[in-house]
Amino acid sequence: MEYSPSCMKESLPAPVIPKKTVYRLSIYQRCLQRLIENDVNTVSSESLAGVAGVKPTQLRKDLAHFGHFGTRGLGYNVNTLVEMIRDALGRNRLQPVVLVGAGNLGSALLRYSGFQKEGFEILAAFDIAARRGDPKVDGVPVIPQEEMMGFVNKNDVRMAILAVPVSAAQDVVDQLIDAGVQAILNFSPTVVDVPDHVMVKNVDLAVELENLSYFVRN
Amino acid sequence: MEYSPSCMKESLPAPVIPKKTVYRLSIYQRCLQRLIENDVNTVSSESLAGVAGVKPTQLRKDLAHFGHFGTRGLGYNVNTLVEMIRDALGRNRLQPVVLVGAGNLGSALLRYSGFQKEGFEILAAFDIAARRGDPKVDGVPVIPQEEMMGFVNKNDVRMAILAVPVSAAQDVVDQLIDAGVQAILNFSPTVVDVPDHVMVKNVDLAVELENLSYFVRN
DNA sequence: TTCTGTGAAAACCTTCACAGCT
DNA sequence: AGCTGTGAAGGTTTTCACAGAA
DSSP: OBTBOSOOOOOOOSSOOOHHHHHHHHHHHHHHHHHHHTTOOEEOHHHHHHHHTSOHHHHHHHHHTTOOOEETTTEEEHHHHHHHHHHHTTOSSOEEEEEEOOSHHHHHHHHOTHHHHTTEEEEEEEETTOOTTOOOBTTBOEEEGGGHHHHHHHTTOOEEEEOOOHHHHHHHHHHHHHTTOOEEEEOSSSOOOOOTTOEEEEOOHHHHHHHHHTTOOO | OOOOSSOOOOOSSSSOOOHHHHHHHHHHHHHHHHHHHTTOOEEOHHHHHHHHTSOHHHHHHHHHTTOOOEETTTEEEHHHHHHHHHHHTTOSSOEEEEEEOOSHHHHHHHHOTHHHHTTEEEEEEEETTOOTTOOOBTTBOEEEGGGHHHHHHHTTOOEEEEOOOHHHHHHHHHHHHHTTOOEEEEOSSSOOOOOTTOEEEEOOHHHHHHHHHTTOOO
C-alpha cells in the first residue's frame, strides 16, 4: 500500500505497530542486507534513512517502537538491527508460499528469484490448465487447481500469491482462506473481499502506472 | 502504499489533490470500466465504494475535489465519472511508455496485457543484452540499451518501467531523467535517487511479501 | 560533539453528522 | 424518501525541537 496500496485489512496481535512502520521495516531490512554485503557494521539513522528514502527522525521513531537499539553518538549496529527486524517481521525461518495462476504474469513471478532470496519458499504453483506431470518451472511444480486446497491444508501454508484472471479471483481467494491462508499478495486487477483476519495487499500494475501518469506534466 | 519513499512534487492545477485521492482515482476508474462493460450507467457512492473497497464518504470526498458530478437522490453517471477521472489523471490519449530491462521480470511485464488495455503503449523495451534485429516480444521491439536515450528523447516519452538489476538501476534512472522521463515505475529492488520533479513508484515484490508476513500469526 | 530517543506540535487523512438538492 | 456534498470532529502519521547518553 500503498499503500499501499489499494486496500488492506487488519486484525492481529497486541503491540500496535503502525502499519506504515511495519511496511518500512521491510525496506530497512533490504538496505541493511546491502550494508552487510559491504561489510559495514555500524550505521547512523541519517545514512540508513538516506538509502531507504525516508527522514532520519522517521527511521528512529520506527525503530523505537521495538526498543532501544542504537548507541547515542554512534548509531546502530547493523547486525543487531537486522535481527530485530527479522524478529519483528516474524521471519526467523522460511515462510512457505503458494502461487495461484501460472499465466504470463504468474510464471514470470515463479522465475523471479527475488522471493527465494528474501526467505520465502514457493512450494508450488497451481493453475486451472495444469496437468499432473507437467514440468517444473524453476524447480517449482505446477499442479492442477483442484489439488490446491488439500495442498495448502497439508503443508500449513499461510501465504499466497494470486495471479489469476479477474473472473476467478474471488473464488480462488475464498478457497485459499478456507484452507487456512492468512495473507495474500494479489496481482489480479480486482479488489477481493476477505474476512477481517485476512490481509490482502493489492499490486495492480495498471493502477500503479495510471496513478503515476497523473504526475506527468504534458 | 504508500507512496514511494522517494519523492514527488506538485505543480499541476491549483487545487492540491491529496496523493491518496489520486491513487484511489485509478482504482475507481478500473471499477467503472467494469460497470460500463455491464451496461450500468448510474452508480451510487455506496455501491461504487463497495467494489473499490473504500467507504462511501471517502469516495464522495475524493470526487468532490474535482467538482460536483453526482445527482442527489440518484448517484453518479458512470460515463461522466469516467471522463472526469480520465481528465484528472491526464490521460485523454495513449501515454507512451518504455520498459528497461528485459530479463525474467521485464519480459513478463512486456507480455502482460494489462498495460495496453488501460491506455498505455509500451513503445519499446531496452536491454543491455539486446542486439539490433532481435525479435519483437508481443509486438514490442527489444532494442540495445545504447539507443535508449535517443529513443526517449525523439519520442517524447515521459514514463518508464524499470526492471533492471540493482547494480544498474541508478545509472539507467539518471539516463532516463536526462532524456526527459518524469515518472518511473520501479521494479528493481532498490531505492533510487531522483530530483524533485520526478516521481518514482517502487514495486518491490519481496518487500511486499515480507510486509505481509508480519500479519501472519504462526 | 555526535547521534539517539521522545514528548509535543503540525500535517495529513478519514469518518461523522447533517444540510440541501432531486 | 434517497443520495450527494461538506464543515467539523476524530484519528493517524510525520516532523520538530530538544533532552540525554556515549
